[in-house]
Amino acid sequence: MAHFRKLLVSEATAASVVLGIVLIIPFMLSFNPYYVSIFISALILGAVSIAWNLLAGVCGQVSFGHAAFFGIGAYASAILVTKGGLDPYISMLGGGLCGVLGSLVIGLPAFRLRGPYFALAILGFAEVAKLVTMNLTWLTEGSRGIMNIPPLPAIHLGFLTLDFYISRTTNYYMAAVLMLAIYLTVYFIRRSNAGLAMSAVHGDEETAAGIGVHVVKTKALALAVSAFCTAIMGAFYAHYVRFLSPDTAFEGSWSVMPIVASLFGGMHTLIGPVAGALVITGLDEFVFKRLFETGHKLFFGLLLAVVIVWAPTGLLGNRVRKTFHGEK
Amino acid sequence: MTSTTSIIQSILSGVIEGTDYALYCLGLAFVFGIMRIINLAHGELLVLGGYIAYWLLVKWGVNPVLAIPIAAGAAGGMALLSYRVFLQRIRTGSELNTLILTFGLGIFLANLFLQLWTADIRTIGVDWMEQPLMLFGIYISLGEITAITISLVVVLGLHFFLTRSKMGMAIRVTAIDRDSAALAGINVERADLVAFSIGGVLAGVGGPLLGMLAHISPGAGVAITVKAFVLTVLAGVGSIPGLIVAGIILGVGEAMTVTFTNASYRELFGFVLFLLILLVRPQGLFGRRL
Numbered sequence: 001m002a003h004f005r006k007l008l009v010s011e012a013t014a015a016s017v018v019l020g021i022v023l024i025i026p027f028m029l030s031f032n033p034y035y036v037s038i039f040i041s042a043l044i045l046g047a048v049s050i051a052w053n054l055l056a057g058v059c060g061q062v063s064f065g066h067a068a069f070f071g072i073g074a075y076a077s078a079i080l081v082t083k084g085g086l087d088p089y090i091s092m093l094g095g096g097l098c099g100v101l102g103s104l105v106i107g108l109p110a111f112r113l114r115g116p117y118f119a120l121a122i123l124g125f126a127e128v129a130k131l132v133t134m135n136l137t138w139l140t141e142g143s144r145g146i147m148n149i150p151p152l153p154a155i156h157l158g159f160l161t162l163d164f165y166i167s168r169t170t171n172y173y174m175a176a177v178l179m180l181a182i183y184l185t186v187y188f189i190r191r192s193n194a195g196l197a198m199s200a201v202h203g204d205e206e207t208a209a210g211i212g213v214h215v216v217k218t219k220a221l222a223l224a225v226s227a228f229c230t231a232i233m234g235a236f237y238a239h240y241v242r243f244l245s246p247d248t249a250f251e252g253s254w255s256v257m258p259i260v261a262s263l264f265g266g267m268h269t270l271i272g273p274v275a276g277a278l279v280i281t282g283l284d285e286f287v288f289k290r291l292f293e294t295g296h297k298l299f300f301g302l303l304l305a306v307v308i309v310w311a312p313t314g315l316l317g318n319r320v321r322k323t324f325h326g327e328k
Numbered sequence: 329m330t331s332t333t334s335i336i337q338s339i340l341s342g343v344i345e346g347t348d349y350a351l352y353c354l355g356l357a358f359v360f361g362i363m364r365i366i367n368l369a370h371g372e373l374l375v376l377g378g379y380i381a382y383w384l385l386v387k388w389g390v391n392p393v394l395a396i397p398i399a400a401g402a403a404g405g406m407a408l409l410s411y412r413v414f415l416q417r418i419r420t421g422s423e424l425n426t427l428i429l430t431f432g433l434g435i436f437l438a439n440l441f442l443q444l445w446t447a448d449i450r451t452i453g454v455d456w457m458e459q460p461l462m463l464f465g466i467y468i469s470l471g472e473i474t475a476i477t478i479s480l481v482v483v484l485g486l487h488f489f490l491t492r493s494k495m496g497m498a499i500r501v502t503a504i505d506r507d508s509a510a511l512a513g514i515n516v517e518r519a520d521l522v523a524f525s526i527g528g529v530l531a532g533v534g535g536p537l538l539g540m541l542a543h544i545s546p547g548a549g550v551a552i553t554v555k556a557f558v559l560t561v562l563a564g565v566g567s568i569p570g571l572i573v574a575g576i577i578l579g580v581g582e583a584m585t586v587t588f589t590n591a592s593y594r595e596l597f598g599f600v601l602f603l604l605i606l607l608v609r610p611q612g613l614f615g616r617r618l
Contacts, residue, residue, distance in 0.1 A: 062424050064368075110606060116366045119366075120557045124602065131592070135593065252550075259431070292443050295440060297435060298438075302432070305414050305436070308418065
C-alpha cells in the first residue's frame, strides 16, 4: 500500500499543478490566436464547471440547466452596458446578481422536495429562460441578438497596457484570473461551516436536518453561489465574443459540458473539473470534431455514461486526497 | 377577437392535444412509477420512433400507423440495450447517477440523430390525415382522431398488461416490495429489465404520432422529457388515468395561452404550472401524500 499513498496529493498541490499548466498553455501554443481562443473557451468551461461542482460534488444536487445562469449573466451584463451605459466591470457584477435572482426563482420551490424534482425543474428553467429572452424583444433584440457589445476596458498597469479589444492572450489570462477567483471562493466555502453543512446534506439529508442543518437554505446557498459564478463567466463571455443571441448564450452545451468536465475530472475534488475541462476541450477540438463533424457531441454523452458506470471517481479522483473541514 | 366559437375550438384542440401528451408521457411516468428511475433519454427514444416512421414513409411509403409497431420495437430495443449495458450496473447506486447516466444517453442519441439525419425539421405528412371532419359543428382532422384512438388503446393495453398478465403482475409486485418479490420466486432483475424496455416501447409509439401531428428534429427530445415529467408530477406519481386528465389540463392551458396572449409563450404555461404544483400540491392531483 505504501506506493499507493505516494500517489495521493493534497487538493492544494493538485490545484497548483493544474493552474501552472493553465499559465503556460499560451506559450506552448506560441500565442496562435486560433488555439488560444479554443483554450479561452476551455477556461470559461473550467470556471463554470468548478461552480457546477460546488452544487453537485459538494452539496449533491445535480443541475442539468446551468446554461440558464450563463445566459442570464451574459444578457444582463450586455444590456446593462449597451442600454444602461454602465462600466463593463460593474455590469459583470450586475450579471452575477441577476444569476442569483434566477437561482432563487427556481431553487426555492424545487428544493422543498427531495429526489429528482430540482434536476428536472432546472432542465425546464433553461428552456424557459431562452424562450423569454427570445420574446422580450424590446430589451434583448429577440432572436436578432445583441451586436457590438463593448469589450472590457483596457487596464493600465504602469508601463503595461492590457488590451481586451484585440489581444486574445489578455482575454485568456483574464479568464484564468476569474477562474482562479471562482476556485478560491469555492475552496474557502468548502472549508467553512456552510461548506460542512453542504457536505452533510450531500451525505444524508435526514441526518443533516437532525443535527440542525437547514437543508433547503443550505441547498439554496450552494445554488446561489454556483449561479453567481456561472453568470459572471457568462458576462465575461459576452464582452469577449461581443455578440449574443439566445441560441449562443443559452446554448445547451453550457449545461452539458460542465457535467462532462466535472465527472471526467473527478467530482470529489475541487480542481478536477478544470483538468476535465482542459482535456475534453482538447479531445473535442482535435479528435471528436474530425471524426463526426456535426454530431461530435455524441462522444460526450457516451463519455458521461461510461465514466459514471466504470470510473465514477474520474481522472483525478484517486489521486487527490479529500479535503475536510479545517484541514490544512 | 376571441369569439365564443374560437374559444370552444381552442378548448377542443387543447383536449385533443392533451390526450396525445398523455401518450408522449406514458413511458416516463410508467418507468418512474414502477422503478423510481427518471429516464432523461425518454424524449430521445420517442424522437427515434418518429425518425423510423419518417424514413419508412419516405423510402418505402409505409403507412405511419403501420410503422408504429416497428418504431416501438426499435425504441424498446434501444431501452433494453441501455439497461443491459449501463443502467443495470448502477441500479442500486444513488438516484443522481441514474439521472446523469440517462441524461448522457439522451445526448448521445440526439447527436447521433444530428449526425445521421441532419438538423432538418421533419414532418410525417400523409394526405388522408389532413381530411377534416365536422363533429357537432367543430372541425377535427382524421389524423387527430387516429391519434386519440391509438392513445386510448395503448393506455388500456398497458392497464390490462399490468393487471391481467403474469409478467405485469410480477412487475407490480417488484415495484411494491423488491425483497418479498424475490422471495416469492419472481425474477426481479428480469422484471426491471422488462419494465424499462416497456418504457422505451411506449416512447416509441408516441414518436410517429409526434411526427404526424407536429414535427420531429434531433433536439426535440428535451422538451418532451420535461413535459413528460411535468405531467407525471401534475398527475401524481403512479397514477396512469391521472395522466390523461393532466395532459388535458396542460393541452387546454396551452391552447388558452395561445388564444389570449402570444403564441410564443405557449411553452411557458407548462413550466409555471409545474412550479405552482411543486409549491402548492407536490403530491400531484391524484397522488398520495409524499
